[in-house]
Amino acid sequence: MAANRAAAVSHVGKIRSNNQDSGYAGRGLFVVADGMGGHAGGDVASAIAVNRIREADREYESAGEAEFALQSALIAANSLLAETVFEHPELTGMGTTVSAMIRVGDQLALAHIGDSRIYLYRDGELKQVSTDHTFVQRLVDSGRITEEEAMVHPRRSVLMRVLGDVDASPEIDTWILDTKPGDRWLICSDGLSGVVKHDDLKAALASKEGPRQVAERLLKQSLDAGAPDNVTAVILDIADVAAGDVVKEPVTVGSAAAPLQFGSEPRPATRASRLPTLRLHPIRPATGPTHFEPQSEDYLDELIEEDERRARRRRLTWMIGLALLVIAIVAAGFIGYQWTQSRYFVGESPAGKVAVFQGVQQDLGPIPLSHVYEESTVRVDSLPAYDKQLVQQTINADDLASARAIVDQLSDAGGK
Missing domain, CATH: 1.20.5 (Single alpha-helices involved in coiled-coils or other helix-helix interfaces)
Known part of the structure; x- marks a missing residue:
């Protein structure tokens, strides 16, 4: 059987005050969770989810069995999050994305909810194999906007599906894919995929370096680009022969790697009293949310209409x-x-006579900015050579009276 070469990295980024991402690279299970709910609970949400889901890191007889186990683990994590919110009301509104996969031989069982992503680099091509559960992806799928417009859409972070205290039975994407030696898989939070361009992701994954070096390279690229969000990446290489970076002991990164901390004592409650009211809790985090999930399709229609x-x-x-x-x-x-019509000058009229023009000597393209205001009886040809030249070149006047005085002087010089 091919060996697992894998690595997991996570960083708080350059803007966030705490790391709300969690990641896990185990013997056969690989997970990334991106928590939401602001400082009040995003880190708690992703940690609870990953800590619960990593219990599914064991051997399976088939990829189908692993797929069922993954789906069950995500649903169990969702219930655990709901119970945690009930016991700690200050965490109301917290939730998390989850993208996970379990390797069983030459197949992978995958599960996904939210906007973290799963990529496959194979034979020189990079493909996103998961679908973002976001508002803008709905707009893209319906043909309302393009992929390019989605990248800069003001609601690109609005999630339509997450694990949390929103839905007792969240819709989770699960599927099975074949894999082969030479494949490189990437699971990452949107702190990486939303910052590092597709071509740069492809170039990094195409590297002959090991998973650890590639993961750190992607992390550095995100940090160099400003890293406005937490950054987490888990990389799995499918190799015939183990050559470094082999996962011997499970690795947990991000908030799941630290002990959970809550802001208040839990209230006494039972699971039975919590589950019937799952949908009644408002989706309003205690402090600044990083994402927002609508509760129903009606809200999606409202968002589209607002857009x-x-x-x-x-x-x-x-x-x-x-x-x-x-x-x-x-x-x-x-x-x-x-x-321009307040200006006057003396020049030669179309009839060849000395005339007073109203306007200025220049034209504005095809539009003339002057016209003959008064035409004298003095022919330009009758003027002395010097005066004739002055008239043909036009003579500026301070006002209409000055222009008329110039004409009178020329009349005396040239005669009738």
Whole structure:
């Protein structure tokens, strides 16, 4: 049987005050959980989930058996989170994503909920094999927005499915995939996938370095890019022969690697009294949420409608701005034209006579900025050579009276 070469890393990032991610690389089980609920419980949620799910790290007769065990472990973790919230109300609203897989021979059983991701690098190609359970992914799937627009959408962090005190029976994606020697699997939180570009992920996973070196390289890339969120990555290599980084003892990273801490004494309660009221708890964390999960499909419709309203407002704002810009340009043009019409100069009329022009000598493209205001009876050809040249080049005047005085002087010089 092929050997497991794996590694797990986790970092708080450069913005967060605590690490709400948890990761686990075991003998056959590999998990990443990204907690939500702000400082009040994101770390607790991911730690509880991973600590419960890693109980499924054992040998299985088949991938189907492992798939069932994974699904059962996630549902059990969900119930445990709900019970924890009931006993510690200050944690209301906490939840966590989970992406996990169990290797059984040449197959992997996978389970996924939320927006952490599972990637497969095989034969020079990198593919995301999990589907984000996010609001924007729903928009992408329905054709409302593109993948590129989803990357910068203001609601890209809104989760539609998580483990937590939201649903007693959360919908969990589970499936089985074949794997082969040379495959490299990556499970990561969105602190990595949302920061490091796809091509950079691919380049790192294509490296001949071991899982530990690759995981640390991806972590460094995220930190170099600012790491606004916690960063966790678990890498599994499928190899015929073990060559370093072999998982001999399970490795736990992130919040699950530390003892759980709660802010208050638990209230006395029983599991039976908690489960019937799962859906009644509001999804409002005690302090600043990192994610938000709607409770029903009705809320999804509301979010879509709100998104469409925002798009309409953006279009209206853009149109109003454009209209104001056009009005400003027209107004400036009108004021400028009015100013030109307060100027006068003396020049040669189309009839070859000395004339007073209103406006300025320049034209604005095809638009003339001057016209003959008064035409004298003096022909330009009758003027002395010097005066003739001045008129043909135009003579500026301070005002209409000054222009008329210039014409009178030229009339005396050139005769009738």
